Amino acid sequence: MTVGGIIVARGRTSSGRPAGGPNGWRPISAYTAAVAVGILLLATSVLAGRADLALIGIPGLLAATWAYASRPTTPLRADLHEPSSPTTPGELTATLRLTAGPGDGADIVHLRITAPGHRTTHLTLAARTQDQDREVPLGLSSVRTGPQQTFTVDLRGSRHGTWEEEPTQVRAATRLVLPGAAPLGRLPLPRRLRGLTGPHSARRLGDGTELRDIHPFTPGDRLRRIDWRTTARRSPELETLYVRRTYSTAEATAVLVVDSRDEVGPDVRTWRGYGIIRVDEPTSLDLARHAAASVATALVEAGDRVGLEDLARRRRPLPPSAGRRHLRRLVHGLALAHPKDPASAHRVRPPQLPADAIVYLFTTLLDDDPLHLVRTWRTAGHPVVVIDTLPDVHPVIESHLAIAWQIGRLEREDRIAALDAEGIPVVRWAGSQRDQAAVRFEALAHAARRHVPGRTP
The missing domain is CATH 1.20.5 (Single alpha-helices involved in coiled-coils or other helix-helix interfaces)
Incomplete structure (x- = not known):
């Protein structure tokens, strides 16, 4: 049986008493x-x-x-042992430890193990193995990220086939599953860089590695910048010294804006809360977390500053910063992004962004709010890259749902066409097109570098 991760949890019944109370035998x-x-x-x-x-x-x-x-007197106790730290999606493990009395406890245990989106598993096994407590390994597998409900174990002990305990339950706490990151190459950067140092070459003069020109020595130039070969060629009598002038280095600032106001899966029937979203199919928010974690990892590893803004939360956003520790904060913040009450998710004003920052917006484009945000940021001078996180929708059989999805799909295509007409790139991050996202980012980065005034690709 497979699903997301689980936090360490003590075995408890639904009423809070330990599994298999002392008076629970009958x-x-x-x-x-x-x-x-x-x-x-x-x-x-x-x-x-x-x-x-x-x-x-x-x-x-x-x-x-x-x-x-020979009636039993010792209750059966159960504990779920899980890693306490967040984990990444995939195959996860847990251990259910059963503690029975050495001589007057249960000898047979009946288990019913359930998890959201999985089939129920029934097990009947011995309570002890070679006079030791029984440990039952449990496995979960899921592509879902964020807060996940996992194991629920109902158990009942029996002895000699004549005595049994009252059924009890062990429930695992909600597990936070962190998104993974895909390798990306170069990413689009803002037109203007900030700071006095960083991994990129700015357009102003300063200390750097990229040559700008050869210029006569002026007061303020450093002696180590003198180009003696050029000086010997242009001024053999050393009447004029020539120095090598370079572009200064700076860092880019990017803000990741995650549209977590809603979470939709590939099945249109689950968009209004009916049915259960399958755990082997990522939702729009799962794709947004994965895409944002990939972009954040690529930018932080390049030495840039990255911030995070969640459209569905009113808490203070993560300000732009750099470093591996800040990357862990970003990934943790992405895992916590989840839909809120639709009535309180509407923003009157767009999020305030640092000056000269590029915006990466992760959204499904199912309504007009992202377009208003993008146009507001573009008016303020921020370059924007939109990452489309809508999953590949399954074919719809019901006629009324098919008509509704066809209307929604056409409206969504109109929004994407409007963004393209305004020169705002839209990168698809779902299905087979996810593998092409890195190529698309590389092309956008090359085009942005080519159009910087005074620079050559």
């Missing part, structure tokens, strides 16, 4: 039937004067007496 119906049949046969043998009936009923009473004398 005889099963076979035990009660054996006692009733034995008494009935003894009474019949006395009234009818038939000793053979007594011989038939006595073994049942003796077995019931032995079962009562």
Whole structure:
């Protein structure tokens, strides 16, 4: 059985008491039937004067007496042991540890293991193995990210086939699954860079590695910048010294804006909360988290500053920063992005962005709000790259849903065409087109570099 990750959780019933309370043992119906049949046969043998009936009923009473004398008193306890740190999607493991009494506890355990989006699994196994506590490995697998509901284990212990415990439940806490990152090459950068140092060459003069020109020595130039070969060629008498002038280095600032106001899957029937989204198919928010984590990783590894803004949350956004520690904060913030109440998700004003920052907007383009945001940012001078995170929609069978999706699809295509007409690139991040996203980003980065004034590709 497979699904996202789980946090370490103590075994608890739905009411909060430990699994298998001390007073939770009861005889099963076979035990009660054996006692009733034995008494009935003894009474019949006395009234009818038939000793053979007594011989038939006595073994049942003796077995019931032995079962009562060996009744269990130790409750069965269960614990779920999971990694406490967040994890990435994929095959995950957990361990269910069963603790039974050494001599007066359960000897057989019946388990029912469930997880959202998976088939229910039933197990019957021995409570102890070689006089040690039993450990049951559990596996979960899912492509979903973010907060995930995982294991729910219903268990019941039995002893000698005559005593059983009240059914109890062990529920795992919500697990935070972090998005992974795909390798990307060069990414589009803002037109103007900031700072006095960084991984990119700016358009202003300064200390750097990219040559701008050869210029006569002026007050303020450093002696180590003198180009003696050029000086010897142009001024053999050393009347004029020539220095090599370079472009200064700077860093880029990018802001990742995640549109987490809604979360839709490939099945249109689940868009209004009906049905369960399959765990082997990523939703739009899963794709947004993965795309944003990939872009953030590529930018941070290049030495740029990256910030994060969530359209569905009113909390303070993550300001732009750099470094591996900040990258972990970004990924953790992406995993926490999830839809809020639609009534409170509407923004009157667009998020405020740092000056000279490029915006990466991750959205499904299912409404007009992203277009208003993009146009507002473009008016303020921010370059914008839109990443389309709508999953590949499955064919719709129901006629009314097919008509609704056809209208929504046409409106969405009109929005994408409007963005393209305004010169705003839209990169598709779903299905087979996800592999082409890196090539598309590379082309956008090359085009942006080629059109920078005073620079050559």
